[in-house]
Amino acid sequence: MWTAMRELLHGRFARRLALAFAALGIGTAVLTAVLVNIAFTDRFHNYLADQQRVRQQQLVALFTADYQRDGGWKAPSLDQLAATVAMTGSEAKLRDAQGRKVWSLADADVDAATLAMHRNMMGAGDLGPLRSLPVTVAGQRVGTLDVRVPQGVVPAVDKDFQNSVNRLLVGGALAAALAALVVGVYTARRATAPIAELTRAAQDLAAGRRDRRATTIPDNEIGQLATAFNTMADRVEKEDALRRSFAADVAHELRTPLAIQRSELEAVQDGIREPTDKVITSLHDENLRLTRLVADLETLASADAAAFTLDRHSLSLTQLVADTVTGLADSFDEARITIRTELDEVRVDGDPVRLRQIVTNQLTNALKFVPAGGAVTVRLFREEGWAVLRVADTGPGIPADELPHVFDRFFRSRSARADGSGIGLAVAAELAAAHGGTLSAESEVGRGTTFTTRIPALIH
Structure with a gap:
């Protein structure tokens, strides 16, 4: 039994919980025993005090009757009371109304040894304190009786009853402790099993098992913790997959320009090609391509900490959007894409550099997907306390299965061109969130895509 119990209590928390139940049971039983004994002791003390009061009143009544019969205190008559007083084992001395001694047991030749003998015969106990009774x-x-009566003793039957109750309480305490321990083991096992399983799952996840999940999910707070853990594990596994995919994509992106640069440089070194303007321009283009890729990575890293690095101040979002569109106008002309603007005056509290990134990333995204002859419309207006920026294009649209992932890091559409890293929209979404806003997308295949950015607007 004890071996099985030790196996059940496999954790320190479970042991502590079970022992806490046992301690609670023992403590309850001990407290009950203490309270019962206090009650019994108080009852016995009251019982003994009542016995003393009865004896004292009996002696007072005895002397009162003697006074009434003789019309005063008479020594011969008082001596006749000595035997009755001695039979009770009490000591007595009588004083008159003025406090003068009238009589005592010693005057009747009754000594202390005789009184002790009577008390022993009666089993009345030792003498109590001196009381002066009128x-x-x-x-x-008419007088004062100074008397000491035996304290009395607890009857044997009462003592036996108290002892039996104490034995019952001790047995109850042991039974309560055992029952509490059993209940504690059961409760601890049920309470800690999900925690132990969740701990093992966390350890396995930390050891590299990305597919590890908590399988025991009770309907309580621990179940909520297990669900949160599984959600976190799903996200970790997904991000690991995305990182691996992104690493492969980055390696591919880096390999091409590096290979071109290497072949061109080796050709120049070997004298196969001359370092003409065309060769240098080609090397420069590939270097710019690498620079853009590194810049994308730096932008993503800075977006992670955007909420802590925003340099906010009041600014005209209208002017910022107009300047950004103007800066990209040549790129749209080269791609033969028409860009239109409908800009209302709206002011916001934000970081102009980060806000420009949001607009730029959406416009460059449109450049990647909108074919020649297409159009992009940029609208800015105020709506219910928000500055709303809409970038709508006439591109091919986003498939329904890809639309929920357009703001995921490292995600690249199947129709994306090779010159993107797949993080531009993720950066824009995080920067919008850092400003207390949102970035959303609506799209229909064959009819284009609309991106909507909402930033809290300032009151004019």
């Missing part, structure tokens, strides 16, 4: 007749005090 003796009254017809409402007037």
